[in-house]
Amino acid sequence: MQTIEYISTGDIRSSELNPRKTFDENSIAELSKSITEVGILQPIILRLSHFKKGLESYELVCGERRWRAAKQVGLERVPAIVREMNDQEALDLMITENLQRKDVSLLEEAEAFQNLITHRKYDIATLVSRFGKSEYYIRHRLKLNDLIPEFKNLLNQDVIGLGHATEICKLQAKDQKELYNNSYSEESRSKHWWTGFTIKQLKSNIEREFTLKLEEAPFSLDDKTLDKKAGPCTTCPKNTASNLILFPDSPSTGVCLDRSCFKRKSDIHFDRELKRVQEDEPGVILAYPGYLYGEEEKRVADLKKNGTPAVEVSWKTGWMEVSEPEKPEVPQESEFDDPDDYKEALSDYEVEVSDYEEQVKEYQEKLNAGVLRKAFMLAGNNKGKVVFLEPREQEESQSSGNTGTDYAGQQIQELESKDRRNQELTFEKLYVSAKGLLKDEGYHNITDQLSENEMTALYVIMLSRVTDELEVEIYGDQKNRYIKNEEKLPAALKLSPEQGLKIIRNWLRRELDSANPIYLISEAKALIEIARERYPEQLTQVELELQGKYLKRKEKIDKLIEDLKTSTGKSL
Incomplete structure (x- = not known):
């Protein structure tokens, strides 16, 4: 049996271990009045503590409100039970006692449960058993610890309730901050004459603004390589399907709660798929919707500027x-109260099935005839996905009966155009590699005499700056080009032979530089031959790799062209 002692209030101190940090002064005042009238009915619990050298004192474990109230009314001694216990035992008792209070706040309860997990190594199952609460209850209370401070204050002030807090705490901190600034801050509440959201309205707002349905993701949800740190979406804790206790209404594939991670994965997938389609599927069209804004508009413009062929999907372009x-879905009898309504729904369903079968037949015919074209979307809602496109003017071709033949001819032209562009891209990449080899100071610091290739390159450049007389002699007509030269001669007369060679090579490299080597093809070829002469091994390696990729693409295009010719009996 434990002995009750009367301990001096001055020999007792608060414990730094106590997870409860705030005390309601009004409730302590009420308790003080009760103590004055009837005394302290339940003893406090203490443990010995040597917090001052040579002085023995007591550390509060349970009953701090009673001790504070006793000091407030001037009691010199309070009834107490003194126990021997270590820090872990004391903390366990403090948390348990706080959780058993009738006035424990939601956030205090959440923090207490978390303290037991952090400091006492409890798990969910132990908490369920210890406090007689359901796993659903425990997990939702623990999740409240994820609220940002602004929402914790609103919960403590009863501006939002438990239902609202339970929905908000599921969001990432950055999304909570955005939600707070847009809808819950004092400024936003006063601006919008805020009267509060219902839980249903809040859930709808969160789903619309902060979550993404994973069933609509352009990438595979079990792909581990898109983001090695985040891992696959199927096991990600930010996927609602991974925790049906917190998200009981989650769809089977789940909803993503981390928009930045979803976008990052989508962008990586897009870049991979675009490269794969360009290299392995030459028959696939690259397309984008007619409505583009901001970042997407710039991205598509950059792709087209860099030579990526793309078509706009709109009424304007005909795609x-x-x-x-x-x-159609089969109507279920259980969904209808009136049998006649169910019969009518079945009748309508039969008509819908007939229409559906006709649509499938037409769809398959278009697929088989090559009318529908597979397209990889560069932007819009279907960015990174493969869809089917149909040219609007194709309807007229169908009525003439020449759809397959005419359309095959159009596809052959597109594929041949793509092959020409692949040749150009291969040449451009070879040029860029050669330009890179000649970029550093090593080339233009060479003081050997100019080689035959360098002289040829020099002639190519200088031919655009010759006199009118020489133009007539070389080209056979008058180009009327004028080259200003008065400043060059005085400087050139002062150069040593070595300086002259350095400047020539520096100028030669600069003059052969072009962002569009197909347009300045002579200059580009001249630069490549210089690089081949000076850096034969490196350039040969690049050239072989590029040529191998080109031939692989060409083989696929040639096969598609041959198949189209065979299928239409067309000899081109």
Whole structure:
């Protein structure tokens, strides 16, 4: 049996271990009045503490409100039970006692549960058993610890309730901050005459603004390589399907709660797929919707500027996106109160099935005839996905009966154009590699005499700056080009032979530099031959790699062209 002692209030101190940091002064005042009238009915619990050298004192474990109230009314001694216990035992008792209080706040309860997990190594199952609460209850209380300070204050002030807090704490901290600034800060509340959201309104707002349905993701949800740190979406804790206790209404594939991670994965997937489609599927069209804004508009413009062929999907260009027909759902008798309504729904369903079968037949015919074209979307809602496109003017071709033949001819032209562009891209990349080899100071510091290739390159450049008389002699007509030269001669007369050679090579490299080697093809070829002469091994390696990739693409294009010719009996 434990002995109750009367300990001096001055020999007792608060414990730094106590997770409860705030005390309601009004409730302590009420307790003080009760103590004055009837005394302290339940003893406090203490443990010995040597916090001052040579002086023995007591550390509070349970009953700090009673001790504070006793000091407030001037009691010299309070009834107490003194126990021997270590820090872990004391903390366990403090937390348990706080959780058993009737006035424990939601956040105090959440912090207490977390303290037991952090300091006492409890797990969810132990907490469920210890306090007689459900796993759902424990997990939702623990999740409240993820609220940002602004929402914790609103919860403590009863501006938001438990239902609202439970939805908000599921968001990432940065999204909580955005939600707070947009809808819950004092400024936003006063600006919008705020009267509060219902829980249903809040959930709808969060789903619309801060979450993404994973079933609509352009990438595979179990792909581990998109973001090695985040891992696959199927096991990610930010996927609602991974925690059905917190998200009981989650769809089977889940909803992503981390928009930045979703975007990062989508961008990596897009870059990979674009490269794969360009290299392995030459028959696939690259397309983008007619409505583009901001970052997407700039991205598509950059791709087109760099030579990526792309078509706009809009009425203006004649391309339309075509979706595969969707099979109608069978009406369920349990969904209808009136049997006549159910019979009418069945009748309507039969008509819908007939229409669906006709649509599927038409869809398959278009696929087989090559009318529908597979397209990789560069932007828009379907960015990174493969869809089917149909040219609007194709309807007229179908009525003439020449759809397959005419369309095959159009595809052959597109593929041949793509092959020409692949040749150009291969040449441009070879040029860029050669330019890189000649970029550093090593080349223009060479003091050997100019080689035959360098002289040829020099002639190519200088031919654009010759006199009118020489133009007539070389080109056979008058180009009327004028080259200003008065400042060059005085400087050139002062150069040593070595300086002259350095300047020539520096000028030669600069003059052969071009962002569009196909347009300045002579200059580009001249630069390549210099690089081949000076850096034969490196350039040969690059050239072989590029040529190998080109031949691989060409083989696929040639096969597609041959298949189209064979299928239409067309000899081109």
